[in-house]
Amino acid sequence: MGSSGQLTSAAPGVDTARLEALLTEIEARLLTSAQGALHLIAEAEALTLPDSPVGGQLLCLRGAALFYCSEIEASAASFASARALGQRLGDAALEARALNGLGNVASQRGDYVGTLEHFLESARLAGAVGDEQGRLRVLNNIGVIRGELGEYEEALRTHREVIEGTRRIGDPLLESSARANAVMDLCLLGQYGAAIALADEQLLALSKAGVRQHEVVVQTYRAASLLELGQLEEALAAAERAQPLAEEIADHDHLCRLLVTRGRALQGLGEGQAATTVLTRALTLAQDLEFRLHERDAHRALSDVQEALGNLPAALMHLRAYLALQQAIHAQHVDRRTRLLTAQFQLEALRREADMERLRSEQLTRDNAALRQDHQLLAHRAAHDTLTGLANRAHFQAEVSRTLRRGADAGEGGMSAVLFIDLDGFKAVNDALGHDLGDELLRQVGARLRQHTRRGDLIARLGGDEFTVLLRELEEAQDATRVGEQLLGALCEPFTLDEHQVSVTASIGVAVAPADGSDLTTLQKHADAAMYRIKHSGKNGVGRFSGSFPGTDQRNPA
Template identity: 50%
Template sequence: MLVSMTCLVDSLETPAAEPLPADLAAQIALADDLLVMHPTRAEQVARSAIALAETQEEGVQAGRAAVLLGGALFFQARYDEARDAFGQALGTARAHHDRVLEARALNGLGNVVSYQGDYAGALEHFMASSRVALDAGDELGRVRVLNNIAAVWSELGEHGSALQHHQEVVTVAGRVGDASLVSSARVNVMVDHHALGEYGRALDLAETLVPALEAAGLRQHLVVAQAYRADSLLRLGRAQDAQQVILAALPLAEAIGEQAHTCFLLGTLAMTHQHQGQPAVALPVLERALALAGEHRLAGQERDLLGRLSEVREALGDFQGALRDLRAHHALERQIHAEDVDRKTRFLTAQFQLDSLKREAELERQRARQLEEDHSALQEDHALLAHVAAHDALTGLANRAHFQAVAEQTLARAGEAGVGLLFLDLDGFKAVNDTLGHDAGDDLLRQVAGRLRSQVRRGDLVARPGGDEFTVLLPHLRTPGDARQVAQKLLGVLTEPFVVSGNTVTISASVGVAVSPQDGTELAVLQRRADEAMYRVKRSGRAGVQTSSA
């Protein structure tokens, strides 16, 4: 059987690559078309497009080609290289202020770190991508994010939630009109049913999917569908049928460089031999799969393959080899478990915030019944992701990262127009925290946030970077003195008494002010000067406003 499989691989006919079009846009379009048809060929075309774009000094086009290169490398399980390509695209997108490209690059980075096991990092990338896509009006980008977040939930074992969201993506992607994304989501739905142990349902879906994928030429999707079709057949006791599917799918998987599912197919093939009482035939297949898993750092598959190898060696009477593989299996299992505990803890922290916001959003959705149901659900999910990524959970103000991003964009667009930056540090907050408790301190911070918001314009931004510190961004100042006037007004409302836990408390604030362009045009410079001005207030007795000395 191994000889037959090798012959199939060697005899696969791969058409000779046609000459690349000379036009840059045509090369990028070709790479996009090839991405889920032939990742290795898509890689070649994307690299050519990057080189051509750099020659022509077409920065944005180079970034678009880099995103496609990242996708092609991702499908080949070359995750470190894919991460570099997406990172290059992200830098280009931000340098050229291309929000659609930025959203796609962030989404790609989320996919990479998810497959590397960093689920919390993946969620952060996905939430950032969703926020950028929302700002850019990129509906397709937002649907891509939902599809990939559902995949992360599946990785964490929440297969029911993953299935629900993948089904939603099928509906919404169909409305948007992206056939490739619809196909991806349908394959994911099949994989979700397989993960839930619903092998009959997964097999039924595969029987419908496979002919459609073959007709559409979506070869990467086809490999995934065939891999889970074969495993479902094996788990339903149909080892010979599973073997036929694998031998048909393996040459295609290897030809397009789909390494992760080549490894998966080989592992399943070995198990068909084991089920047929052929451990000697299963052994070299497993060894080949294990080498592939190690080469591409597919830790989960490597762990499973070591366990299967141990069983096969035991069946062959190689008890020393079986013990060696079993020990390696358990060592890797412990390592993966330890890493998963940490990763899942960080992911679940972000997910708890998301779940809380979803409950609040459900009430909002009921007040907006005039919207189409599936559209409103999609909008809601992305609003939640954007909120988690941009806001402080305690006060509802902008968080440090969001404030930094908005401030940098504002300064970049400001030119000679004045932009004010205020840094406020509360005076007397620690005494309230120490005497009345942390709950009272949290209540006071929320009240402070409310007072600050009530005193600024619609276009101004108030943030809480942390602790008892607040920052305010004031774009479009008429004169530098306007920033000091706003600071005095904010100081005034903060010195009025607060009622906290039934107690009347009085605090104040030390406020530092910096204004561009006179105090600097870079955010880091303005922050430093506002901070220095605030500390001069602290040293002179607190409860005052000081402008930068620049």
């Protein structure tokens, strides 16, 4: 943010030069001492008008500092306040930065769908105002999410793209973050030698710059890579060097990783008791902060250590805890992957347009429209039968329940009905002409049912040759039977299937609410019973449910 923007954001009589210096210092302090950054933020806030661009910038900085301190809920609140302020001020860059922070918070909570939604919206806003730094910041975080989903090669490719982009615009801090993430990607890909080489290349520069949060990340995955290569003493030394730094900046995530690496290295060196102490601390910290992945890894390592020490009951306890967590984490991972399919489509579109400044905003607009269409398509598929396009059983039952509730609220004026329709003779057509033409017959039946019902009524296919109709807002109960007769007449007309003409009839059962049932189960059961009465008494008719049976029986006049 430029000086002129900051001057208008300062409180009257405030030393604007001091405010400018504080903002610069806070940005640098975030990655070295989050707690120290919070103190500086409080000082800067006293010099700033709260409802101003700089006030919003400070909210984002506070959110980031709280995030690094693992105070996730407080971080979320700060970013949410910054976003709301950006919307009030019409400041798209501020809103984009706040959304990026909210994406990180959602990731920490395990909400990857929310994460990508926040990131994509942040990228869209950044692109709209030409904020390339904001776009790359989001892309860097998306790479982290890809890594957490196990897409390590794509994560590495994304972080390398960010590295190239930051070199073009001259943002060494963001470049440093992307390079640290690339070390992590290489380690998780099993390219341990490459991870160590990149880490060694970066560590000297990080130490000179004092960017301690990035240094912790690089040291953590360098130590893990050494461990996986069997260089136990080197891994132990690397983890021990990095641990005080992680503790100092309160990076509990990487502290847990370092403790597990230390414990595994100690166990490999035959120091079982020391390994138990370190791994128990890792487990306790992971449980306190609900870091389930670290908790799982600590249990696994403790199981190995206790087995080596001959403490088999403890080894078995930790192994069981590991397996339970592994199963839960796997199930959660599968669920997240399933729900992310459409969101990842947009993410890929965002990546493809990364270097096309002029086209990016247009592409994102198209992709957002495509995502909405995908959501609509998925919602439609979830509620409709794929063969006929009619409502499916679940959607139909939900609509009947809603209609009955509205009818109960309306009293006597809330009359509705359910018609159960079972085709007579469908199996013979299906057997004679084959399943493809049988399916075509079902589609044509659905189309005829639509033609002879009102816009506000609902038709569903329950499966096979069973259909059902919800009639809403009836004036009198007899209307339901009359509609059933109209549908029966329509279905008795011949159908053309390729060069074949076939005829079928139908058995239709009617139940009217509230007289024949005021809840979903009762109404459906009674309509079904009425339909079976017609089916067993000669077919090709319409009958309304009667508790005493026989019910009203209307034969097709044709």
